[in-house]
Amino acid sequence: MISKVLQPARELVEPKEKVTLINKDKLIKVVKFIGLGFLEPLVRIGVGEEPRKNALLIVKSTVFPVCSILLFLVLWHYGAAYLFNVEANIKIEAARAAQGEAAALAMKECIASGDLSCKPNVLPSPSEVYEAAVTLWQDHLAIMAKKVAFSEKVAETNASRQAQGLEMITYTGRPSFIDQIKTSILTVFAGFLLAMVLAVPAGVLMGLSTTLRTSFNWLIQILKPVSPVVWLLLVFMIVKTLIKDPSLDKSFIISFVSVGLCSMWATLVNTSLGVSSVDKDFVNVARVLKLGIGKNIRKIVLPFSFPYIFTGLRITISVAWMVLIAIELLAQSPGLGSFVWEEFQNGANDSNAKILVAMIVIGLIGFLLDRLMVMLQRLLVVSKSEAS
Amino acid sequence: MEQVTTKDFGQVNTWLLDQPTMLHCKDLTKVYPTPNGDYVVLESLQLEVRKSEFISIIGHSGCGKSTLLTMIAGLNVISGGKVMVDDDTVTESGPDRAVVFQSPSLLPWLTVLQNVMIGVNQVFPHATRAQKSDICHYYLDKVGLGSDTKKRAADLSQGMQQRVGIARAFALKPKVLLLDEPFGMLDSLTRGELQDVLLEVWHREKITAVMVTHDVDESIFLADRVIMMTSGPYAKIGDELVIPFERPRRRAEVLEHPEYYDYRGYLMNFLNH
Numbered sequence: 001m002i003s004k005v006l007q008p009a010r011e012l013v014e015p016k017e018k019v020t021l022i023n024k025d026k027l028i029k030v031v032k033f034i035g036l037g038f039l040e041p042l043v044r045i046g047v048g049e050e051p052r053k054n055a056l057l058i059v060k061s062t063v064f065p066v067c068s069i070l071l072f073l074v075l076w077h078y079g080a081a082y083l084f085n086v087e088a089n090i091k092i093e094a095a096r097a098a099q100g101e102a103a104a105l106a107m108k109e110c111i112a113s114g115d116l117s118c119k120p121n122v123l124p125s126p127s128e129v130y131e132a133a134v135t136l137w138q139d140h141l142a143i144m145a146k147k148v149a150f151s152e153k154v155a156e157t158n159a160s161r162q163a164q165g166l167e168m169i170t171y172t173g174r175p176s177f178i179d180q181i182k183t184s185i186l187t188v189f190a191g192f193l194l195a196m197v198l199a200v201p202a203g204v205l206m207g208l209s210t211t212l213r214t215s216f217n218w219l220i221q222i223l224k225p226v227s228p229v230v231w232l233l234l235v236f237m238i239v240k241t242l243i244k245d246p247s248l249d250k251s252f253i254i255s256f257v258s259v260g261l262c263s264m265w266a267t268l269v270n271t272s273l274g275v276s277s278v279d280k281d282f283v284n285v286a287r288v289l290k291l292g293i294g295k296n297i298r299k300i301v302l303p304f305s306f307p308y309i310f311t312g313l314r315i316t317i318s319v320a321w322m323v324l325i326a327i328e329l330l331a332q333s334p335g336l337g338s339f340v341w342e343e344f345q346n347g348a349n350d351s352n353a354k355i356l357v358a359m360i361v362i363g364l365i366g367f368l369l370d371r372l373m374v375m376l377q378r379l380l381v382v383s384k385s386e387a388s
Numbered sequence: 389m390e391q392v393t394t395k396d397f398g399q400v401n402t403w404l405l406d407q408p409t410m411l412h413c414k415d416l417t418k419v420y421p422t423p424n425g426d427y428v429v430l431e432s433l434q435l436e437v438r439k440s441e442f443i444s445i446i447g448h449s450g451c452g453k454s455t456l457l458t459m460i461a462g463l464n465v466i467s468g469g470k471v472m473v474d475d476d477t478v479t480e481s482g483p484d485r486a487v488v489f490q491s492p493s494l495l496p497w498l499t500v501l502q503n504v505m506i507g508v509n510q511v512f513p514h515a516t517r518a519q520k521s522d523i524c525h526y527y528l529d530k531v532g533l534g535s536d537t538k539k540r541a542a543d544l545s546q547g548m549q550q551r552v553g554i555a556r557a558f559a560l561k562p563k564v565l566l567l568d569e570p571f572g573m574l575d576s577l578t579r580g581e582l583q584d585v586l587l588e589v590w591h592r593e594k595i596t597a598v599m600v601t602h603d604v605d606e607s608i609f610l611a612d613r614v615i616m617m618t619s620g621p622y623a624k625i626g627d628e629l630v631i632p633f634e635r636p637r638r639r640a641e642v643l644e645h646p647e648y649y650d651y652r653g654y655l656m657n658f659l660n661h
Contacts, residue, residue, distance in 0.1 A: 281493035284463055287481040289510045289560075299506060303497040 024049075033378055034371070038062055073126050080125040087120035116349050124353035129360075132353035140176035147171050175334060177354075181361065184335035187252065188317070188324050188369070191259025195316050198260065199267035200309060204297065206268075207275020207305070224265040228323035232258040232330055251333035258327050263320035267312035274308025275301050306380075314373045321366045336362055401612050401632055407438040410474055410596040411460065411564050417468030418455050429455050431622045432469065435615065437564075440594040444607035446655065447617030453600045456617075457568050460598065461487050474563050483511050486562035488570040492549035494556075496542035500533055501525075503541050504556045511560050527555035530589045547578035551585060558589055565590075567599035571606065583609060584639065591636050604655045609642055614651075616658045627658055 024047045031039045041057035044050065088111050096104035110118040124132070150171045158168045175183070206213045235258045243250055278301055286296050302309075328337025340358050343351040413435040420427045429452040437443055445453045458464035460471050462481035471478040473485060486507075494503045504524040512520060528537055531551040541549060550570060557565055570586070571579040587610060590597060601607050607614045608631055618626040631651060633642055642648060 279493075281489060281491055282495065284481075284487070284489065285493050285495070287463060288461065288483060288485070288487050289507050290482050291506075291510065299498075300495065303495070306497075 034375055038065075077126055080123045083122045084120055084125075087122045091118070091120055119349055121347075121352070124350075124356060128350070128353045129356045132350050133357045135350065136177040136354060136357060140178045143173065143176040143179075146173060177339065177358075180334060180336050180339045181365070184324060184328065184337070185365065187256045187328070187333075187335060188259060188320050190252075190256035191263065191320050191324065192313075192317050194256065194260030195264035195267060195320065196313060199264040199312070199316070200271055203268045203271025203309070203312075204275050204301065204305075206272040208297075208301070210276075213272060213276065220265065220268065224269075226262075228258065228262045228326050229330060231262050231323075232327050234258075235261065236331070251331055255324065255327050255331050255333045255335070258331075259320045259324050262323045262327075263316045266315035266319060267309065270308045270312030270315070271305060274305025277308075278304045307377075310373070310377045314370060314377075317369050317373055318366060321362075321369055325362060401441075401630055404438045404441055404612065407440055409436050410439040410441070411435070411437040411598065412472040413456075413460070413469065414472065415469030416456070416459065416466065416471060418452065418459060418464070419467040428621050429623060430620075431624060433624055435625065437596055437598060439596055441613065442590065442597040442599070442611050443613045443615055444599045444601055444611035445615045445617060446600075446602055446604065446607050446659070447623070448619050448659065449602065450620060451617045452620045452623040453617050454568055457487075457566050457598060457600050460564070461485050461566050463487075483507060483560045484563045486557035486560040486565055488550070488553050488557045488565070488567045490569045490572050492541075492546065492553045494541035494544075494549050494552055496540070498541055499537065500528065500539050500541055500544070500552050501537040503552055504528060504559050507556050507560050523559050524555075527559045527589070528552070530558075530592075531555045531585050547574050547582060550574065550582055554582070554586055554589065558593060558595070562595060565595045565597040567597065567601075569600055569602070571603075572601070579603075579606070580639070586610070587637060604652055604659070607655070608648065608651050609637065609639065614655060616655065629654060 024043060027043050028040050031037065031043060038061040041054040041061060045054040045058065088108075091111065092104050092107050095107040107118060111120065150173075154169045161168060206216060232254065235254050239250060239254050239257065243253060282300050282304060286300050291299065324335070325337040325340070327333075328335035329341045330337075332338055332341075336358055340355055343354045343358070413433055416433040416435070417431055418429040420429065433456065435456075445456065447453045455464060459466050460473075460478065462478050462485065466478075478485075494500075495506070498506070501521075501524055504527065505520065508515075508520045508523050512523070515523075525534065525537065528534055531554050533548065533551055533555065536544070536548070541552065544552070550573075553570070567586075571582050574582065583606060599607070599610060611631055614629045614631060615625055616627045616629070617623050629651060633645060
């Protein structure tokens with residue numbers, strides 16, 4: 001009411017400002033929606049709104065976090081340098097003990113020259129990790145180029161093979177780092193979907209019936225804390241027997257099923273909690289209206305427990321991502337986990353740096369997955385209120 | 389305060405005499421078993437309400453008046469005796485006994501219209517979409533929400549939500565309308581407004597209504613008869629008072645009625661003893 005009354009007046013005084021105001025509000029809405037709410041003061045200061053207050057807000061919401069990251073990098077840099085010196089001294093002392101002063105001096109010079117043959121194997125510094133990241137990216141580009149060349153080379157053969165009904169020839173070379181990331185993301189989504197398909201309906205059933213809830217409570221409490229490694233072995237035992245078809249990707253199936261089984265518990269418990277805590281008033285409304293069980297679930301139980309279910313799904317996807325790395329590492333199925341493991345076994349001079357690149361990428365993707373879930377939740381809530 | 393007596397007290401509203409009984413509670417008893425023996429909330433309560441009669445039940449908090457209402461609604465297990473609505477014994481809850489709850493109990497994720505529609509869909513499953521929509525819009529208009537049907541229930545004020553609650557109950561075309569302290573959570577201004585709204589919609593339909601309240605003025609203004617319940621345990625009907633004011637009632641006229649304060653005094657006197 002008040003804004004309706006005020007708006008024409010503002011239009012008369014400053015017709016131009018109104019346009020920017022709407023854009024600003026829209027922009028803030030979008031920024032908040034995608035989970036980057038910390039940019040809000042930046043937008044506000046951009047249109048010249050309360051510069052002092054918003055500048056302070058920027059310092060608080062953006063500058064401080066950036067500073068903390070810089071501080072972390074500095075600590076990392078000096079920590080790595082310290083470890084380098086410790087390891088170098090050990091090497092020099094070892095040379096001195098084994099072969100005398102001359103060998104120690106030679107070793108010292110060799111280390112100072114940066115020669116790879118005598119480089120101490122320690123925690124890599126931030127700059128080394130950056131270089132490793134660049135190497136991995138270039139490696140990816142090279143592999144991509146190889147793939148394209150390969151598919152051009154076999155295009156003719158493949159066409160004729162297809163005509164004969166034979167299997168196509170596919171590129172079987174080493175996957176790049178980016179390919180590994182893609183495989184991991186695919187696996188985590190498959191596992192997440194499996195967890196959702198299993199846990200949400202089971203949680204609804206358990207939430208509706210106290211008998212079911214108490215019956216399965218012990219089993220769930222026992223299965224929930226089981227380590228992902230054990231789940232992997234269990235799934236391996238079962239999948240090995242069930243799937244004999246060689247055309248199916250067994251390692252993919254094993255890893256996504258294990259991921260699903262490890263991560264579904266949060267959703268299961270949260271869904272059943274949400275469903276069982278439906279407000280008594282709503283239960284009474286359903287009873288007075290004599291809603292059938294299906295309608296009751298669709299119209300009352302699910303909308304009420306939606307926030308609980310989503311909290312569960314958010315935990316599930318972050319757990320899924322966390323256990324996926326461990327499972328890939330163990331199952332030797334392609335992905336970031338096996339990348340890390342292979343680099344560790346490999347022991348090349350930039351292996352440690354590559355492992356740290358993988359660590360940062362794993363962290364960032366985990367963060368993005370969580371943001372994605374938050375966005376999805378907002379999207380569903382918004383579209384629900386708009387559709388109605 | 390002196391016990392007030394006037395010639396009207398104890399009379400029956402004569403227009404009700406040729407109405408059939410709509411709601412009948414026979415020897416209605418509610419017992420909660422406890423480790424220290426049974427806790428008797430209501431004992432052998434008798435209540436008869438005629439078709440198109442509006443009664444209100446007053447009593448102190450915890451006297452079991454809400455228990456009585458929920459037993460009629462079928463939301464609370466009946467320990468003894470029976471409730472009959474239109475000669476059918478009540479066994480479970482159902483839309484023939486619509487309830488307006490103390491908290492509006494709207495489904496906050498639905499719109500105003502959807503909240504009413506969900507009930508209409510249950511009661512008139514074979515009606516066309518247009519017919520059902522007409523029913524919803526009719527009652528929403530009557531409670532003054534005709535232009536807010538697309539708003540989300542969660543975005544309305546408490547008072548506006550309770551208007552939807554009233555529309556939802558009437559749209560079920562129930563045999564008995566049960567109101568469980570429907571305005572208890574509202575401020576006094578909104579409460580007055582909603583009493584007017586309720587009375588206006590009710591006057592067109594004359595649905596048998598039972599309202600639980602602890603507001604003496606509200607009970608006189610709305611009801612044809614006020615049932616006074618004694619304090620629990622072993623609560624029963626202590627007294628009843630017929631309010632013969634003409635309908636349709638207007639608040640100002642009721643308040644200025646020469647006998648209004650006699651009735652009010654009578655009820656206050658009962659509650660204070």
